[in-house]
Structure formats: structure tokens, C-alpha cells
Amino acid sequence: MMAESQSGYNVETIRNLFPILNRKVKGRDLIYFDNAATAQKPIQVIEALTHYYSHYNANIHRGLHTLADEATAAFEATRHSIQHFIGAAVPEEIIFTKGTTESINLVASAWGNTHLQKGDEIIISSLEHHANIVPWQMVAEARGAQLRVIPIDDNGVLDMEAFQNMLNEKTRFVSIVHASNALGVINPVEDIITLAHKFDALVLVDAAQSSVHLELDVQQLDCDFLVFSGHKIYGPTGTGILYGKKALLEMLPPYQGGGEMIKEVTFEKTTYNELPFKFEAGTPNIADFIALKPAVDFIQDIGKKNIHAHEDALLRYATEKLETIDGLHIRGNVANKVSVVSFTIDDIHPQDLAILLDNQGIAVRTGHHCAQPLMKRLGIVGTTRASFAAYNTFEEIDIFAQALNKSIKMLK
């Protein structure tokens, strides 16, 4: 056992906001270490959902009644909240989607299908999630463009020299993950953006993993697009964000046609609505986006820096504990990473570990983490991944380490 190390950071107060942390799994207190897949939700988020449906459920933007006004105001308040969360210049640069995956698909489709020419090059990295590989493969194939991949070393660190050599006048787009979902390794996106812009290439930052841990300022970063998901920042599922520079978003054609995204429709011609509505066809996920605001407030009330410091202390504590286990190899064991510890153990299949840990009330993720090319590059079938959030504790890591040792003993 170890006392909380962060002065003023009261993990018990935070835990009390999360009803799910009271539940038992297999007769034991739940230890939730699958935060990189999705974070649990504080009570404010859960209450915002029920409050919306109980008090002002209405379709937004066009209704001329009180409920529609209230729902529209709450929905748009989330857009402002997200704008400030990532330092965007104006709220219309924030487009709401289903999730990170849809945000990437929107850009790949709307930009790629109108701007890519035969022979053009798109650059991604070996660390990408399938969601930042497949949409680019699809559009590259359709447009005759080429996908190039920045290599990594055995620890998952990008080969920046190779990236610099890869950039040329044919490079049109760089789509890069900020923090690897499988390993936690943080990429030097600032440098990548600066270098890519020298060749007039646009840059999309996949912030699905980083948005909850790292301070983001899109204007300072100067990224052209940035994408992430609400459910990984303690918000509801089905809430995705696409940030894009206003001039770029204005230039792009709509992604889907329908209601909400139009200005005027005749059978001869339709004119499109202004930003952000041009990209938000149909009735959006009103309730979940309204409930995303208290999630952002939760993070900002505690302070991202304070949460990050707590998570970083957990990460270092867990890393130290795991490194003492015989035959255990931490994958992506670098200093600069988010609170993800991904590992393999000699002669033990990750799936066996996950089953035995679950029997001890511990939720971790195992497998290829939707990053099969990365697993292939590292020469492994998958890893076991423990990822920590604001509400996790050092005691939980102690119990996890004990449970892990017990599982290994059972399997060896």
C-alpha cells in the first residue's frame, strides 16, 4: 500500500462520483483498468442524460418551442465547451460525429475524394489504430494515391529521420496518432506538423487516447484536423469530435446529405448549410452530446494537469511493480507515454491472463488492440494492456500485481 502522492488530489472524492466503481465482479471490488477502451462515467454525466429525457427532450435547431430552445442551447453549450477544451478559435470548427472513427472517415472521404490525385502520397505511422489505416487505404485506392508508413523502433518510437525522408512534394496528407492506443507511446506531433507543413501537407492528429490525458491546444499545435471520442473522456458513447480549421472545413464538400445540413433544397439544386451544420446531417445524438459537457467540466474542474500527474504516478508505480515479474516485457517502455502499460509474458497467452484476471475482478484488455500491423511489427500476437484513469489507485495496482502473479503461477 502506498499513500496518494499528489497533494490536494483526493482520489476518494473522485471515486465517489462514479457509481460503477461500487460494483462487485466475481465477488470482488471491481478494478477497472480498461480506460483506454472507454472511461467510466461520473454521476453528473449519467444525471444529465436522464435530466434531458425527463425534462426537455426535443429535436434541436429548428423547433420554435421551449423544449427545442432548451435542448438546442444545451447541445450548443457542449460545442463551446469542446471548443475551449482543445483551444479552437471558434465553435463552428467543432463538428460532432459518432466517434473518432467517423471523424477520420469524414476527412478521408470529404477531403480525399476531392483533393487526392493519382501519385499523391498520404503518410501514416506503424502505430496507428485500424481506424486511422483503413479509411486512408480506401480513399488511396479509389484515387490512385499511395499510403506510406513511418517505421518505429522496437519500443514503438517513431523513426523521425525516416519521416523526414518520406516527405516530398507529393505528400498531401499526414494522419498521425498522438498517443498509441496499444502502447501508450506519445508521438512528437508538434514536430510532425511543422515538418509536414513545409511541404504544404495537411495534418490530422488522432487524439483518441491523448485528449483525456494531455493538454491540447489546436491553435498552438497548428494541426489542420484533430479527432477524438467523448466516451474516452468520461462522456457518453456515440459522441465523436472533429476539429478542423475553419477555412479547410468551409472548402470541403458535405460528407452526408439529408436534413439539418441544407440551406435550401429544390429538385434542381441544393445549397448547403453553414458550418458546423454542413457536416451534421440528420438528427444528431442530442442526449449524449448534452451529457458530454459535464464530462468535460469534470476534467476541467479537477484540472487535466492534476489528473495527468496522478495517472503518471500510477503508471510509474505499475511499471516498477511489473518490471520485477520474471519473463514480463513491457512493450513501449519509454518515458514519454500516457497512462497505458502494455506487456507480454514469456510463454503465456494474453487471453489466458485476461480470463484469470477477470475471475479476480480485474478488467484489462488483451489482444491486438485493433493495431494488427503494429503487433506484426513487434513480432507478437497481442499484449495485455492496463490503462489508468483519474479514479484509479495505488492499492488497485498492488492488487493487480498480486493477481497477475497468481495467474502466472496457475499458467506456468
Place this chain on the structure above:
Amino acid sequence: MQETRSIAAIEQELTEDFAMFETWEEKYEYLIDLGRKLPMLDASFKTDDYKIKGCQSSVWIHSYHKDGLVYFEGDSDAMIVKGLVSLMIQVLSGQKPADIVQAPLSVIENTGLSSHLAQTRSNGLRAMIKQMKLDASVYGASSPQ
């Protein structure tokens, strides 16, 4: 030749074996041990042709037909799943094709192992059973009794 015990009788016996263990640890240790004791599958059968792809682990099943009965051999790269392979082989190997196809197979649910082990698609158990039944139905069709 030893008389073939019915699928239901073997399942009953295995269920009783598991019932002797009180804790989840003992049940899993027994399952893992069953996996360890599973005779090695010849490398020539550990190919994609014999592979049943689960989400996370791989299972290989090889079957053959002899004297009107179907025999199974198998392997997995994960220990617990290998235990499940061993269990299913104990239950289904050496049975008549029609009996295999028709077996309701309740043993995994009755062992008291965690319920997700019996349900989850990721361990490929369902796909494994489906493949074993499919093999049996092919043998059954090729040699009607």
C-alpha cells in the same frame, strides 16, 4: 473393444469432476491441466486448413473417421482454450457421427467455470463445436449407417 460411453455419460462424469472443486482457482487449474495433458497435435495439422479463428486465440482441430466413429485431435495457443479443446475432445471423440451432430452439449455450462467462458465468441468455443459437428455430419453423410 471397450464399449463406447454415451456423450451424455461422459459429460455427466466431467461435470462431477468439476463439482469436486470448490474454488474457481481449482476449477481453472484442472482445466489448464487438461490442456497440458492433451496429446500433441501433429505439426502437419497446425495449418490454416485446420485452424478455427477465434478473436484472440487460435484453435486447430483435426478429425478422422474410423470404423463408423469420428475421432478428434486438437490444439490451441492459449492454455485455457486448450483445456476447453481437451474437454470437447473427451466428450466427442470416438462417437458416432449422428450422436455428435445431435449432442446438446451442456458440459461447459455445467462445470461452474465463469459463464463468459461458455458464451464469449472470442475464445472460439462456439466455432470449435460448430466445426466438430460439421466434420461429423460430413462423415455421417459419406457413410450412412
